[in-house]
Amino acid sequence: VSRVVQRLLEYDPETRQLAGLSAYGQGLGCCTLDELVTSARELVNCVFLRQEETLCRELGEWLRYRAIFALLPEQCLFGRPREEKPIIRAHLETLGLEPEDSLVSAIKLVCTNFRAKRESGVRKMGIEDVRVRFGHHYRRILGEQNDRCCYCGVPFVVEESTQLDHVVPFYLGDDPTDGRNWRFCCAPCNRGKGVYPYYSLGGVSLNWLEPSSIPKLSESVRFAALTRDKSCSVCGTGPTMASLLVTKVIASGCWILDNVQTVCANHALGPTP
Numbered sequence: 001v002s003r004v005v006q007r008l009l010e011y012d013p014e015t016r017q018l019a020g021l022s023a024y025g026q027g028l029g030c031c032t033l034d035e036l037v038t039s040a041r042e043l044v045n046c047v048f049l050r051q052e053e054t055l056c057r058e059l060g061e062w063l064r065y066r067a068i069f070a071l072l073p074e075q076c077l078f079g080r081p082r083e084e085k086p087i088i089r090a091h092l093e094t095l096g097l098e099p100e101d102s103l104v105s106a107i108k109l110v111c112t113n114f115r116a117k118r119e120s121g122v123r124k125m126g127i128e129d130v131r132v133r134f135g136h137h138y139r140r141i142l143g144e145q146n147d148r149c150c151y152c153g154v155p156f157v158v159e160e161s162t163q164l165d166h167v168v169p170f171y172l173g174d175d176p177t178d179g180r181n182w183r184f185c186c187a188p189c190n191r192g193k194g195v196y197p198y199y200s201l202g203g204v205s206l207n208w209l210e211p212s213s214i215p216k217l218s219e220s221v222r223f224a225a226l227t228r229d230k231s232c233s234v235c236g237t238g239p240t241m242a243s244l245l246v247t248k249v250i251a252s253g254c255w256i257l258d259n260v261q262t263v264c265a266n267h268a269l270g271p272t273p
């Protein structure tokens with residue numbers, strides 16, 4: 001397991017390759033699970049100023065969404081192998097994973113979908129397609145979301161402000177018309193999410209500020225905080241009930257992911273500005 005974790009830690013979302021450890025300096029040279037847990041505890045105490053369970057959840061998400069690409073052989077994404085399963089099995093074995101049939105089949109499906117989207121130029125469905133062609137799903141989803149953005153809870157006041165979000169990213173999954181892969185979000189949340197399945201795959205490090213950047217909350221950090229916290233950090237109110245804001249934890253700190261939290265309007269002016 002520790003070897004797999006180590007490989008996952010080396011994954012570089014920019015290049016979709018596993019980077020060498022040297023790229024990270026000495027920091028990630030550790031990698032038994034025990035050491036990882038110890039590092040996480042230290043991070044909680046020294047750096048993050050957060051609840052341990054928050055950090056554990058975050059690590060879990062991080063590993064889960066990186067694992068998707070670490071598990072996919074490059075040849076099956078960008079080549080045209082006649083037999084995919086042997087390649088996938090060999091890749092899993094290289095990672096130290098048991099190549100179970102169900103896992104191999106699942107990986108094959110993801111690779112097939114990815115390739116099909118890339119090669120066929122199939123157009124991703126948009127909100128207008130759903131509204132016009134699948135009106136019943138359109139109304140049902142709006143009802144479930146209480147006419148609000150699924151991430152930040154902002155009310156959809158005009159139809160143009162509503163955008164279609166694919167739960168399983170379009171390039172990895174299908175675009176089933178039964179509505180189960182659709183959610184609606186606002187434009188800033190959609191831009192913040194970008195093409196990535198989750199904030200953890202973002203091409204920018206969310207705790208890093210370019211010297212040229214202006215001191216404000218970026219859309220990707222905002223989106224990252226919303227998907228990490230999922231509701232008001234004070235009262236737990238979720239996006240179906242209220243608009244959620246992302247504010248700083250420590251006012252004198254920077255707008256980085258580790259220094260922001262999600263709050264509802266009532267708690268935006270609470271004890272932590």
Ligand SMILES: [Zn+2]
Pocket residue numbers: 149150151152153154185186187188189190
């Ligand atoms: Zn939103």
Ligand SMILES: [Zn+2]
Pocket residue numbers: 232233234235236237263264265266267
């Ligand atoms: Zn609240």
